[in-house]
Structures are given as structure tokens and as C-alpha cells.
Amino acid sequence: MKKKVFFISQNTDVSGSQLNLKNIISFLKDDYDIFLWSPTDGELAKYYRENNIPLYVKDFFVDSTNRFKEEIEFSQETEKQIKRFIKKYRSSNKKIAIRCAGRITEKLLEEYDFSEVNLIGLFDGNPALFGKEIGGVPVYSKDEIDKFDIDILVIAHKQPKHLREEFKGKKIKIIDDLFIGSRTSRVLRLLRFYTDLIEPIKLIAKINPDIVFINNLRCFWVVIAGKLLGKKVIWAIHECFSPRTFQAFPQNVFLSSFRFVDRFIFPSRITAEMFKEFVPENKVNIIGNGLNISDIEKYKQNISIVDVKNELGIPLDHKIICNVGITDSVKGQIHLVKAGINLLKKSPDKNFSFILVGAKENLYLANIRSMINEAGFMNHFHLIPVTRDPFKYLSISDIYVCSSMQESFGIALIEAMAFNIPIIATDTYAIPELISHNETGMLIPLKNMEIHIENEINNLVNNPEKMKILAENAHRKLLSQYTIEIEVAKYKKVIEG
Structure with a gap:
């Protein structure tokens, strides 16, 4: 049975x-x-x-x-508390910081005027945010907070208890009840x-x-x-x-x-x-994700690279750089776009085309479009909506770029491996478990990412033999570790164990 x-x-x-x-x-x-x-x-x-x-x-x-939820909503009670807080500390010499540079903080700084509050900075644990700004306020590592002699810390999180523990014993006034709702509602x-x-x-x-x-x-x-x-x-x-x-x-x-x-x-x-x-x-x-290699090989045999390029209006001599993932700040596509714009500005022939698969209508995508438009390179960028068929675009790609700030695995990376595409990827979270630098791909740091993407694309395009070796090594790793048969066998073992 x-x-x-x-x-x-x-x-x-x-x-x-x-x-x-x-x-x-x-x-x-x-x-x-x-x-x-x-x-x-x-x-x-x-x-x-x-x-x-x-x-x-x-x-x-x-x-x-x-x-x-795509949209963060503040309750009426929360809005009243925020206004009281700003009024209380307006024009005060108290040094104020916010712990967490997430979506609550983004909405807070977008909708409320903190210009007269002595807001020193935002402190977070995500390295991808360090050195950036949200609403004009700089983001620092949470470990740097002692350098700023903070008087008041606002915890912008719906579960503030564990964050409060970080500041146990410190002489900082903690405000952690702005976003958790009333006791009755909880x-x-x-x-x-x-x-x-x-x-x-x-x-x-x-x-x-x-x-x-x-x-x-x-x-x-x-x-x-x-x-x-x-x-x-x-x-x-x-x-x-x-x-x-x-x-x-x-x-x-x-x-x-x-x-x-x-x-x-x-x-x-x-x-x-x-x-x-x-x-x-x-x-x-x-258990890493696995691909159905036989299906992909059949797909490769039935796809016409020339037809796909013609459909997209991409000249046959263009080098095609691809990224797959829903447009989002975590996926970091804007850094690839910046690198692409710089490449095109410096290239005499301008023979590069960029395909971003997973374009979802949001503010992040609007910023990407605006950046491309202002640079005058819309013909070189192809923003493909979320699709069940990313293989169509991988099949014509020369280089795959993963610009993610974090990945728990990275299924798009092994899909690129399946199509024998050399990979440039960020050296973060699970990506180094898939990509060995200079062996199965090129790893780049998060800091100054667009500069590193630009440099690595140039290096690979000018070294076809290296592109071939990286792609072949990655494909061998895929076949030995990340097929659907290997994954399912491991799942069965867990189910039966």
C-alpha cells in the first residue's frame, strides 16, 4: 500500500x-x-x-x-505614536538611531518628516545594505552602533524582543512598541x-x-x-x-x-x-535543487537561436548577457544594468544586449527602466515579464550574471549551467556552494558590484577559451550533483527514513 x-x-x-x-x-x-x-x-x-x-x-x-504583503500598512494607533515621537524629539539634541533598515523603515522615512529629528543612521545586520541610504539616511552595520554614542534607539520591527536583547546592558533608551499594535489587538x-x-x-x-x-x-x-x-x-x-x-x-x-x-x-x-x-x-x-536534464537537452535540440534573437530584435553579432529573477532589490538587477550601461558607453561597437527575465511591475523595475531610458540604451535591454520558460532566453545567452544580495540556493544558476553558459555571480550566502571561483564561474564581491560585473564581462568576452572552460566545468558539476534524479532519491530517503 x-x-x-x-x-x-x-x-x-x-x-x-x-x-x-x-x-x-x-x-x-x-x-x-x-x-x-x-x-x-x-x-x-x-x-x-x-x-x-x-x-x-x-x-x-x-x-x-x-x-x-506588498504594502506595509500602519494602524491609526501606530501613526499617532509616530507623530508624537517626532513632535517630542523635534529640534532635540538627542542622538536617535533606527534598528532595522527593512520595509517598515522605508515606509516610515517615506511618509514622515524626520528632517528636524537628530536621526544619526539606520543599523542593520544585512551586509548588502551597508553604505547605502534609505530616505537619505545612511545604513550602518548593527555592530557599529557603539561608535555613535546613541541616546535613543527605535526598533522598526514587528517582533522586537530578540533585537532588544542586542542592547542589553547598554545605556540607550529603547523604543520598541511603535509597530507591534495594541495589547487588545494582539x-x-x-x-x-x-x-x-x-x-x-x-x-x-x-x-x-x-x-x-x-x-x-x-x-x-x-x-x-x-x-x-x-x-x-x-x-x-x-x-x-x-x-x-x-x-x-x-x-x-x-x-x-x-x-x-x-x-x-x-x-x-x-x-x-x-x-x-x-x-x-x-x-x-x-538537498540542493535538481534539474530534469533530459528535458533540457530535448529543449536545446528544438530551439532556434537565430529565431529567438530575431524575435527579440537582437543583432546576431551581439554578446548577450542574461539574468533571471523577479525584479527586486534583493536580486540586485540594477547593478547589472549600471554595469551594462557603462559597457555600452565604452564600447565602440556597442555589440552587447542584456536580457532581464522576471520583470515584475514595481518601483524597482520603474527605476531600472528610467535609468536605461536616461542613458539612451533601451534597444540594448530586454525586460522580459515573469515566465515559465526562462530556457528560451538562456538558450541564446553568452554570459549569465547573478547579481543577488542573497540566495538560499540559486536555481537560475544551475539552469545557466545546464545551458553551458559561463557564470558571473556574487560571492554571498549559498552561491559559493554552487560556484567555485575561477573554476565553475567567477565570484564577485557585493561592494562596488557594478564595477566588478563590468570588468568580468570584459575579461570573459576577451577570453573565449576561459568562457568555454568555466562552462564545461560547471556543466560537469551540475550532472554530478544537481539533477532531478539525485534530488528525488534524497527526498525519498528522507520520506522513508
């Missing part, structure tokens, strides 16, 4: 971790009875239905309350969380799986629901940050849920390292 596996997916949209899950399920469906839950009906839902995989689409409050939200947990428990009980498999960090509530029913729980975590910084609600339930999980899967060693405080080493499994 086949084991029942109930997969929990944060959505069925086209994205790295969801595409990877679809590929795994496609290989597991003959050996297991597969069931899937998602709160939304996305593009990948069609595949599941066509393959007779039961898909339960239902939204639960326990999930939606922790869902990422109690009501907590009551609803526990009440609404009944619905997913009923769903899991109805399916009665042998194994509950969670495919993202947000759905931690499934650990509680699964364990209350006595199920084996496997948790695949693709997110690449400390769990203490995850704005989960209720946070104590989230942080406690790790102890009840039977097995964990991480796509890279660096991701597992970030969770080591909560995840015992004997429960950790490092």
Missing part, C-alpha cells in the same frame, strides 16, 4: 521553490499517494489537476496572518489564530496522510496541526535568514514549532547554518 504524503505549499505560482516542488512531485507521484494544499489557485495548479493530483485550495487565517489576533487552527486540523484529519510535508517557512502552523494528529512532519525550508528575524505570529509558537519536526530539508549548508539554534544537526538534510 502506498504511503500518503500531504504537501503544504505557500502557493502554486511560478517561482523557484514552487517549481522545484512541482518537479519533485512529478517524480514521486507513481510511488506515493500525493495530496497538495495551497491557499491560492496559481499557474501550476493546472499541472496538478491534469495529473490527477488532489489539490485543496482554501485560505486559512493562520496562514494569511503571516503572509507577505490578544484578539492570538485568539483567532488558535480558533482558526481547527479548520486545517480537520483537513489533515480528512486526508489522513502518513506524512505531512511543509515546503516553506510561513506554514509553521502545519507542524502544530500535524503533530496534534500524530503525523510524521518533514519541513523543507528555503528561506535564507535567521528565524528570529522572521515576523511570524505568534512568534513563540513559530520558534517552538521546530522542536516537533521529524526531519528538516535545507537547499544549502548556509541556510541550515542560519537555523542551527533551533534545528538539531541529526535532523538536518542538505
Whole structure:
């Protein structure tokens, strides 16, 4: 009798971790009875239905309350507190700092006038932000705060408790209650969380799986629901940050849920390292994503490079530089664009074209478009919307550039390897686990990234033999470590273990 596996997916949209899950399920469906839950009906839902995989689409409050929201909203109470704070410290000589340079801080500085407040800087733990400015305010490392003799620190985070611990024993006034909501609202939200947990428990009980498999960090509530029913729980975590910084609600339930999980899967060693405080080493499994190489080889045979170039209006003699990823500051495409503009300005023939696959309409993309327009190079940049077929663009590319500030794995990198494209990538997070410098690609630092991208593109274009060697080495590594068959075999071992 086949084991029942109930997969929990944060959505069925086209994205790295969801595409990877679809590929795994496609290989597991003959050996297991597969069931899937998602709160939304996305593009990948069609595949599941066509393959007779039961898909339960239902939204639960326990999930939606922790869902990422494009727009940060301040409550009326928070807005009043912010205004009182600014009024109190306007024209004061008190040195004020903000801990966290994230989306809350961006909105805070965008919507409120801090010009008369002695705001010294923003302090964060993300190296990618150091030296930058948000709303005209410089970002420093959190470890530098002692240099500034700060009087007042505002913690711009919805879960400020763990950040407050950083300043224990320091003579700094901490303000950490601006963004957490009133006590009454938090109690009501907590009551609803526990009440609404009944619905997913009923769903899991109805399916009665042998194994509950969670495919993202947000759905931690499934650990509680699964364990209350006595199920084996496997948790695949693709997110690449400390769990203490995850704005989960209720946070104590989230942080406690790790102890009840039977097995964990991480796509890279660096991701597992970030969770080591909560995840015992004997429960950790490092399983990188895998590609269906036979499908890619068939794709290569059936694609016409000339036709794709003609479709995009790219001259046949142009060197094509590609990047795949949803346009976002974390993916860092703007640095590639800056490098591209500099290359084109210096190139007598201007025989470069740049393809950015994953253009999503947002402010970041608008800034990229504006930069390209002002430089007068729109004909050299091709901004391709999010697509299920990045292979079309990889097939015509000469160099792949990963400009990410962080990656928990980097599936686009192994896709570039599959197409024998030499890679330039940032030396950060999980990327060095995939790319060995000067062997399977070229690694560049985050600092002054656009300068390094420009230099490495020039170096590779002028050294075709090196391009060939890097691509061949990377392709061999792909075949030995990152095929779907290797990945699925490891997943089966965890499921059966």
C-alpha cells in the first residue's frame, strides 16, 4: 500500500521553490499517494489537476496572518505614536538611531518628516545594505552602533524582543512598541489564530496522510496541526535568514514549532547554518535543487537561436548577457544594468544586449527602466515579464550574471549551467556552494558590484577559451550533483527514513 504524503505549499505560482516542488512531485507521484494544499489557485495548479493530483485550495487565517504583503500598512494607533515621537524629539539634541533598515523603515522615512529629528543612521545586520541610504539616511552595520554614542534607539520591527536583547546592558533608551499594535489587538489576533487552527486540523484529519510535508517557512502552523494528529512532519525550508528575524505570529509558537519536526530539508549548508539554534544537526538534510536534464537537452535540440534573437530584435553579432529573477532589490538587477550601461558607453561597437527575465511591475523595475531610458540604451535591454520558460532566453545567452544580495540556493544558476553558459555571480550566502571561483564561474564581491560585473564581462568576452572552460566545468558539476534524479532519491530517503 502506498504511503500518503500531504504537501503544504505557500502557493502554486511560478517561482523557484514552487517549481522545484512541482518537479519533485512529478517524480514521486507513481510511488506515493500525493495530496497538495495551497491557499491560492496559481499557474501550476493546472499541472496538478491534469495529473490527477488532489489539490485543496482554501485560505486559512493562520496562514494569511503571516503572509507577505506588498504594502506595509500602519494602524491609526501606530501613526499617532509616530507623530508624537517626532513632535517630542523635534529640534532635540538627542542622538536617535533606527534598528532595522527593512520595509517598515522605508515606509516610515517615506511618509514622515524626520528632517528636524537628530536621526544619526539606520543599523542593520544585512551586509548588502551597508553604505547605502534609505530616505537619505545612511545604513550602518548593527555592530557599529557603539561608535555613535546613541541616546535613543527605535526598533522598526514587528517582533522586537530578540533585537532588544542586542542592547542589553547598554545605556540607550529603547523604543520598541511603535509597530507591534495594541495589547487588545494582539490578544484578539492570538485568539483567532488558535480558533482558526481547527479548520486545517480537520483537513489533515480528512486526508489522513502518513506524512505531512511543509515546503516553506510561513506554514509553521502545519507542524502544530500535524503533530496534534500524530503525523510524521518533514519541513523543507528555503528561506535564507535567521528565524528570529522572521515576523511570524505568534512568534513563540513559530520558534517552538521546530522542536516537533521529524526531519528538516535545507537547499544549502548556509541556510541550515542560519537555523542551527533551533534545528538539531541529526535532523538536518542538505538537498540542493535538481534539474530534469533530459528535458533540457530535448529543449536545446528544438530551439532556434537565430529565431529567438530575431524575435527579440537582437543583432546576431551581439554578446548577450542574461539574468533571471523577479525584479527586486534583493536580486540586485540594477547593478547589472549600471554595469551594462557603462559597457555600452565604452564600447565602440556597442555589440552587447542584456536580457532581464522576471520583470515584475514595481518601483524597482520603474527605476531600472528610467535609468536605461536616461542613458539612451533601451534597444540594448530586454525586460522580459515573469515566465515559465526562462530556457528560451538562456538558450541564446553568452554570459549569465547573478547579481543577488542573497540566495538560499540559486536555481537560475544551475539552469545557466545546464545551458553551458559561463557564470558571473556574487560571492554571498549559498552561491559559493554552487560556484567555485575561477573554476565553475567567477565570484564577485557585493561592494562596488557594478564595477566588478563590468570588468568580468570584459575579461570573459576577451577570453573565449576561459568562457568555454568555466562552462564545461560547471556543466560537469551540475550532472554530478544537481539533477532531478539525485534530488528525488534524497527526498525519498528522507520520506522513508
